[in-house]
Amino acid sequence: MECVDSCLQFDDESFALKLQLEEIEAQRELQSGKWTEKNPPDFALAFDAFQAELEKALYLVEDLKFAHSIAKAVDSDAVAIRESMVEETQSVQDRDFALSLNEDENLPSTNDTTTMDVSRFEAESVDWDHILRATEASTFSNESCSTVAGPSTHYTLRQKAVLEHLPQLKVECCVCRESVHPHFTVRLMCSDIYCKPCLKFHFLRAAKDESIFPPKCHRQPIDISNIEADFSTEELTVYRAAELEFTSMDRVYCAEPECAKFVPMPQRTPDYASCEACGAETCMHCKALAHDGGCVADVTRQILLDFADEQGWKPCVGCGELVFRYEGCDHMT
Template sequence: MAACIAESSLCTLDQQTADLILQLQLEDAEVYFSSTKGKGREGEVSDEMLAFELQRQEIENMSLFRTDNRMARSMGSAVVSDGELLSDAWFLDDIAARDREIAHQLDRGIETSDAELLRGSTIILDDETLEKLRLLYVSGFDDSPSDDDDRDFQSVAGDQPESSTWAASRSGKLSTASRRCEACRETVKFVDIARLPCQHEYCRKCLAMLFEASMTDESLFPPRCCRQPISVSSVRLFLDLEVVQEFARKTTEFQTPNRTYCYSPTCSAFIHPRNINGEMACCDDCGLQTCTTCKAEGHNGDCPNDTALQQVLETAREMGWQRCHSCWSLVELEHGCNHMTCRCGAQFCYVCGQPWKNCACEQWNEHRLYARANQIIDRQQERRVAAQIPGLPAANDYEGHAIEDPLPEPPGITDQQPAGPGQPQEPHDDVVPEEVTQPINEAIGVADTPQTARERLLARTMQNLRENHEWDLINARSVPIFLKDTFLSAVGVTYRPAIDADEIDCE
């Protein structure tokens, strides 16, 4: 019997020839087993027979693999050629299922909000997604694409007609062989790049780091770029199964108000609301019970007076701290306005603690606003220093996206006043409105003296903060905070993120 042909050799042959070779080798194996039947002792297997048995199993597995591969390629070609029809059918099925669910809710007397009426789970199979699926699961990716790739794929599709949309997408395929990741600035294959809602593109590694960081630091949840949330369904193709499953668990945890964690220091796992009965929560990991009121070990009867908690709350009242109305975290505001956005997502007033836009409190404290303006100016100076370091990528060398927004010139504050027609330019001091300079002078304790360049910049920044209600002038639009921190620390530059993991951000 001839030796089993290698799978790599079969790949170089046409489909019919490879199938014929496998079929002949299987027939040879069957002839051998028929000729040796009944010649040996019962229960004994010779080395020769064992070798033929292993060879037959290998040939059968290879034949099954080739059959499955043809089926997968056929399904992939059907998705490509009928992508628009499949999307339309999926969309109609999703609408019908959602209408039926809403009808059942109305029959049971459950009110349905407008958001639920508009919510859908349909995944649109756009041309870019179809191209990536084809390269990953149908034709494979070739670093040096040629016309042969189109011919190979068309041979798989057979005589099926090709949609005009797909034909148009194939015409520009050669220009999508590689892309640049917005985070790490590396050039990677087109199929390894995910396009986010803000149109920035991330590689698989940086996208996974972004999702993992959002699961360990609640201030970064949900993962976002340019302040636009990134849904896991839109980038599922680029994330590992473990990351997706852990993200689903963390989503439930972060969206639960007044959470309960296992009281055991060796466990401290989040307890799902389904495991809470009254004021008793049972941990899935260790089986211990935790009181949902005092967050200590489960007990019978009324919850005892938690003296330690009362002391902390008394200290908070003395220091003027505020408490989130959703997760009950304590907050200390150091700078910025009184509009608080908690790490859990709740928004409230720092003065009275009520949900935001439900009170008549002042929107900011002048001294905190002054501190915030200083922080913005210092951070901009650090970015300028980082931009001057040799070897760092330019902030705007990718499709015109700038990392730092320029500080706009507010009305009424200018560095120079143009002279009238025919009048010469004369040197003069910068003009700053009195209502802007007065709080600065009071805060820094200086008299009405000629202002320095920093004081003029402080005046402009504070006026912008008032007009735009804590407009984040320095938040980068493309690179996520955790990557910027690592990037700048590597060159010796300290970066102060706009969202601090240990604080509650005032936005």
């Protein structure tokens, strides 16, 4: 394998590992809930373990990339290194020869030294080739493999399977059955996976149909915080209004036929309900449009009027409130 190809392969592997680390961080942000430091949930432990494994693999890839670079540099410069060694050996021999002339000693055998040094260098070159082949064999091969990744499979084989399927790293929405990137999905407490458009549509449909409110999956209510960020201001207002209406124990609707909007509690008094949508007022007793005087549907008031009649109390001609004479004349002003 050429060094350029190996470096490119290492770059791809490093990029794939970094993408998986980013995916782990994205999944962490999607999780909600609190827990003690010494008692994290299972998914947090799984994230930590997988993150540690990915980081170790990333360090291994970077080290192998660096080793390949050094090995290839030595291999490509072998000729220049050999020439430099020959020149250096020749210089040493010339120096020894000059010293031997001064001391009238026999020349040392230069052929053996040269042969030994060059042979040793050639052996070292062969060792570099072996290192290249060994590191290539230890990395994630691009060749096809039938190994199925699993908990007991060696990490390199599991990582290879991930890399082979990286372009198809998508999950399926349980509603539309479309394969989408995990960033655009929401995993619910029941483990079902929704794409965000489908989950948002589920909430908006529930806001119009009380029979499916609140939105549920496997009979478990879905928290709107999972998808709230994808709502527009208008859509969120519609949903919150429906939520207020469907959870109210005492519902009052505008008596204006063309409006008929729900009137929430803050817009009501004991006798009237004011509609913000059209401005009409509704009688809280008979649920018709507001009218002057007491309402015959007001049971409490009717009981009071019957009691007042027995006691001889009379309504005030000005304000209509009941009055009785405590002392003085019968004249009222």
